Amino acid sequence: MAGVPVAFIGLGLMGRPMAFHLLKHGHAVRVFNRNPAKTAGYAEQGGVVCATPAEAARGAKIVFTCVGDGPDVQQVLFDEKTGATREASAGALFVDHSTIAPEAAQQIHARMDGRWRFVDAPISGGQKGAIDGTLAIMCGGAPADFDEAEPVMRSYGKKITLVGGPGMGQAAKACNQILVVNSIMGVAEALMLARRLGADPAKVREAILDGAARSWSLEVLGPKMIAGDDSAGFFIKHQQKDLRIVLESARAKNQPLPATALIHEIYKMLQARGGDKKGNHCLYRAVQIMGGEDWRAD
Amino acid sequence: MAGVPVAFIGLGLMGRPMAFHLLKHGHAVRVFNRNPAKTAGYAEQGGVVCATPAEAARGAKIVFTCVGDGPDVQQVLFDEKTGATREASAGALFVDHSTIAPEAAQQIHARMDGRWRFVDAPISGGQKGAIDGTLAIMCGGAPADFDEAEPVMRSYGKKITLVGGPGMGQAAKACNQILVVNSIMGVAEALMLARRLGADPAKVREAILDGAARSWSLEVLGPKMIAGDDSAGFFIKHQQKDLRIVLESARAKNQPLPATALIHEIYKMLQARGGDKKGNHCLYRAVQIMGGEDWRAD
Numbered sequence: 001m002a003g004v005p006v007a008f009i010g011l012g013l014m015g016r017p018m019a020f021h022l023l024k025h026g027h028a029v030r031v032f033n034r035n036p037a038k039t040a041g042y043a044e045q046g047g048v049v050c051a052t053p054a055e056a057a058r059g060a061k062i063v064f065t066c067v068g069d070g071p072d073v074q075q076v077l078f079d080e081k082t083g084a085t086r087e088a089s090a091g092a093l094f095v096d097h098s099t100i101a102p103e104a105a106q107q108i109h110a111r112m113d114g115r116w117r118f119v120d121a122p123i124s125g126g127q128k129g130a131i132d133g134t135l136a137i138m139c140g141g142a143p144a145d146f147d148e149a150e151p152v153m154r155s156y157g158k159k160i161t162l163v164g165g166p167g168m169g170q171a172a173k174a175c176n177q178i179l180v181v182n183s184i185m186g187v188a189e190a191l192m193l194a195r196r197l198g199a200d201p202a203k204v205r206e207a208i209l210d211g212a213a214r215s216w217s218l219e220v221l222g223p224k225m226i227a228g229d230d231s232a233g234f235f236i237k238h239q240q241k242d243l244r245i246v247l248e249s250a251r252a253k254n255q256p257l258p259a260t261a262l263i264h265e266i267y268k269m270l271q272a273r274g275g276d277k278k279g280n281h282c283l284y285r286a287v288q289i290m291g292g293e294d295w296r297a298d
Numbered sequence: 299m300a301g302v303p304v305a306f307i308g309l310g311l312m313g314r315p316m317a318f319h320l321l322k323h324g325h326a327v328r329v330f331n332r333n334p335a336k337t338a339g340y341a342e343q344g345g346v347v348c349a350t351p352a353e354a355a356r357g358a359k360i361v362f363t364c365v366g367d368g369p370d371v372q373q374v375l376f377d378e379k380t381g382a383t384r385e386a387s388a389g390a391l392f393v394d395h396s397t398i399a400p401e402a403a404q405q406i407h408a409r410m411d412g413r414w415r416f417v418d419a420p421i422s423g424g425q426k427g428a429i430d431g432t433l434a435i436m437c438g439g440a441p442a443d444f445d446e447a448e449p450v451m452r453s454y455g456k457k458i459t460l461v462g463g464p465g466m467g468q469a470a471k472a473c474n475q476i477l478v479v480n481s482i483m484g485v486a487e488a489l490m491l492a493r494r495l496g497a498d499p500a501k502v503r504e505a506i507l508d509g510a511a512r513s514w515s516l517e518v519l520g521p522k523m524i525a526g527d528d529s530a531g532f533f534i535k536h537q538q539k540d541l542r543i544v545l546e547s548a549r550a551k552n553q554p555l556p557a558t559a560l561i562h563e564i565y566k567m568l569q570a571r572g573g574d575k576k577g578n579h580c581l582y583r584a585v586q587i588m589g590g591e592d593w594r595a596d
Contacts, residue, residue, distance in 0.1 A: 102495050124509045136509040138502075161505035164497050171497040172505045175488035179511035182487070185557045186480025190473035193544070196551035197400050199462055199469040204436075207459035207470045211422045211434040213477035215513035246491070253494035255589040259483045262560055291553040 002026030004152055007060040009053050009076050009084060011038040014097070014123065015066035017130040021156040022064075023047055032056040032076075053077070057084035057092070062149055066097040066123075069241060070104030078111065085116060093117045095149050097137070101245045102167035102174065103252065105140065109166035117145045120166065121153070122173035126233045134158040138176070140168035174249055177242045181263045181280070183217040188284035191225050192291060201226045221281040230297070232279035239280040240267050273297055300324030302450055305358040307351050307374050307382060309336040312395070312421065313364035315428040319454040320362075321345055330354040330374075351375070355382035355390070360450055364395040364421075367539060368402035376409065383414060391415045393447050395435070399543045400465035400472065401550065403438065407464035415443045418464065419451070420471035424531045432456040436474070438466035472547055475540045479561045479578070481515040486582035489523050490589060499524045519579035528595070530577035537578040538565050571595055 004027050008019040011033040022029045023045050030048040032055070033039050039049045050056040053076040057063045063084050065076055073096055077084050084094070094116055096108070105120035112118045119141035129135040137157040139146050146162040153160055163172045190213075194204040205222045224231075243264040250257045269286045270278065274297035278285075285295045302325050306317040309331040320327045321343050328346040330353070331337050337347045348354040351374040355361045361382050363374055371394055375382050382392070392414055394406070403418035410416045417439035427433040435455040437444050444460040451458055461470045488511075492502040503520045522529075541562040548555045567584045568576065572595035576583075583593045 124506070124511075126510070136506065138505045159505070159508055161501070163501045163505050167495070168497045168501075171492055171495040172502045174495070175492050175497075175502050176506040176509065176511045178488040178491060179484045179506065179513070179516060182480050182484025182557075183511070183513055186477045186484075189480070189555045189558055190476040193476060193548055193551075193553060193555065194469060194473050196553045197465070197469040197472070197547060199466045199473075203459070203461045203466075204470045204473050207436045207457070207461050208422070208434065208474040208477065210457055211474065212424070212514050212518075213422075213474045213481070215477070215481055215515075216510050217513075218477060220510075249495060250491055253491075253589075255491060255494045255585075257487045257491065257585070258564065258588070259480075259557060259560060260487055262557060266556065287553075287555070290556070291551075 003028065004062065005060050006152065007031070007056040007063040007084065009056055009063065009065045010067040010098070012066065013127045014130045017127070018066065018097070018156045019047070020045065021133050022152070025155040027152065027155070030056040030058070030060065052082035053079070053084040054082050054086040057088040060088065060092060062093045062095055062152055063088060064095050064097060068098065070100040073098050073100055073104070073108060077108065088116060090115060091117065093119070093145055093148055095119045095121050095153070097121050097123050099173055099242055099245065100170060101249055102170040103249065105170045106167040109141070117142065118166075119145050119149055120169040121149070122169055123157070124173065124176050128233065130156060137161070138163050138169040138172035140164055140166050140170060174246045177239070177246055178257065178260050180217070181239065181243065182259055183215045184221060184281055184283050185263050187215070187217045187222050188225065188281070188287045191222065192284060192287040196291065217281070224279065224281055225284040230278045230282050230285065232277060234280045235277050236267055236270055236280055236282060237276040240264065240271065243267070270297070301326065302360065303358050304450060305329070305354040305361040305382065307354055307361065307363045308365040308396070310364065311425045312428045315425070316364065316395070316454045317345070318343065319431050320450070323453040325450065325453070328354040328356070328358065350380035351377070351382040352380050352384040355386040358386065358390060360391045360393055360447055361386060362393050362395060366396065368398040371396050371398055371402070371406060375406065386414060388413060389415065391417070391443055391446055393417045393419050393451070395419050395421050397471050397540055397543065398468060399547055400468040401547065403468045404465040407439070415440065417443050417447055418467040419447070420467055421455070422471065422474050426531065428454060435459070436461050436467040436470035438462055438464050438468060472544045475537070475544055476555065476558050478515070479537065479541065480557055481513045482519060482579055482581050483561050485513070485515045485520050485523065486579070486585045489520065490582060490585040494589065515579070522577065522579055523582040528576045528580050528583065530575060532578045533575050534565055534568055534578055534580060535574040538562065538569065541565070568595070
């Protein structure tokens with residue numbers, strides 16, 4: 001499917017490569033970003049750079065957003081002067097790729113009030129997935145709306161799933177983040193214990209990689225921990241924002257998540273040492289600090 | 299390689315199928331088990347059932363042990379009357395498949411005192427892996443001793459790794475157990491949050507299965523949690539023994555493992571409700587209890 005008039009609002013680490021994929025796939029793309037520097041190179045590739053979300057939404061069949069947290073999404077959609085809904089056609093479809101609380105997504109669904117349509121569609125796969133066009137996209141909304149957005153999202157998505165009704169894409173993303181951090185925490189503690197016991201962490205990793213200990217984290221992030229490479233595939237500060245959403249969603253349902261809550265606290269050790277822009281695998285640095293070593297983000 | 303005279307001591311859930319694999323591969327196998335009922339059917343398959351570890355070890359080139367904890371291994375090897383070393387040939391090779399502390403394994407290595415040889419070789423893969431002959435085996439010891447045992451262990455092992463010197467097989471096993479329980483804990487919290495948020499846990503699992511949340515636990519144990527199937531691939535009581543070893547090893551090195559320690563505590567909730575023989579994936583029951591539901595092992 002090509003040639004669909006779309007808008008893309010929010011050209012951050014993720015959104016910028018995603019919007020380029022839409023262009024490459026032949027869609028007519030109007031973009032907006034709060035910081036106009038991020039739209040550089042866009043007009044040259046055939047995109048239209050707009051001054052407000054409202055202007056970007058003009059004539060679009062689908063309006064994609066990829067911004068920060070719930071209030072940011074509300075603002076780019078509903079701001080009285082510049083919000084995308086100000087100029088969107090009646091019945092336009094809004095698809096939000098931001099990670100926000102499931103309940104916040106449900107509020108946006110409700111606020112569309114039958115005049116427009118909405119799909120919550122948070123993404124996973126990191127900046128690499130956005131650049132490679134291999135993102136996982138977890139969607140919540142009406143099946144017909146999902147079916148309409150899905151072929152266009154194929155421009156940058158690989159595994160695209162309708163998880164359920166309003167907010168259920170965000171629910172899946174929250175679950176994804178729980179799994180990611182618990183998995184990283186296990187790898188961090190395991191590889192640190194290996195070192196303390198005098199074993200070669202790389203040998204240990206290799207010995208246990210295919211069994212019940214198997215995980216994406218051990219495969220992909222284990223080698224970075226072993227090499228002492230703290231560079232980010234996913235920033236700690238973004239991980240913490242996502243965990244805050246997870247824990248608030250759980251609290252609203254009176255559901256304790258003790259392991260995830262502990263990990264959220266442990267990340268704060270790294271934030272206190274300047275680690276906001278280090279990778280989320282740096283939990284191994286926290287385990288190292290707890291074992292008596294020093295670490296500080298450079 | 300076939301026809302090696304070996305002994306196998308400890309025909310429990312794991313040891314019994316392993317010893318049968320040795321027979322099937324044409325080795326001359328003498329077995330001992332504390333409870334003689336477990337040796338049933340063994341003589342009929344061509345094995346020799348013995349009354350003591352010492353008797354089993356007679357004439358063996360390799361003596362395998364697969365018993366409980368460190369003191370059990372010490373007893374079957376060194377008991378003054380019945381220990382396997384009483385009758386083992388000078389230079390015989392001992393290979394221990396039990397999960398014990400790395401330090402306890404190092405003590406056994408030392409106690410061999412040049413008269414015999416020892417490889418610590420804990421296993422992973424559960425009873426299913428033992429029955430299918432697809433165990434992972436993590437080894438610590440001298441390369442020449444490993445090379446001698448490896449072709450015989452191929453009878454029931456698939457991934458067989460020399461991790462390092464004395465105790466390093468046990469070190470790898472400790473790391474493996476850290477990864478296993480942290481991974482399960484993540485799946486347990488994630489699938490429970492999915493439920494609380496009104497999402498279909500099976501749909502959520504499917505949406506996130508291939509990305510950064512990917513793990514053996516989500517793949518294999520996730521469906522059991524979703525189905526409410528508490529049957530054991532690996533008993534909670536054995537998991538707890540292994541975690542005790544992990545935490546004691548870490549404590550000896552002054553290395554805090556906060557997430558693993560928390561999970562060890564949470565398993566106690568299930569033990570207090572009669573869950574010792576339920577599967578280690580029942581951490582999801584603990585999360586459920588914490589969220590206000592009732593559960594007790596039947």
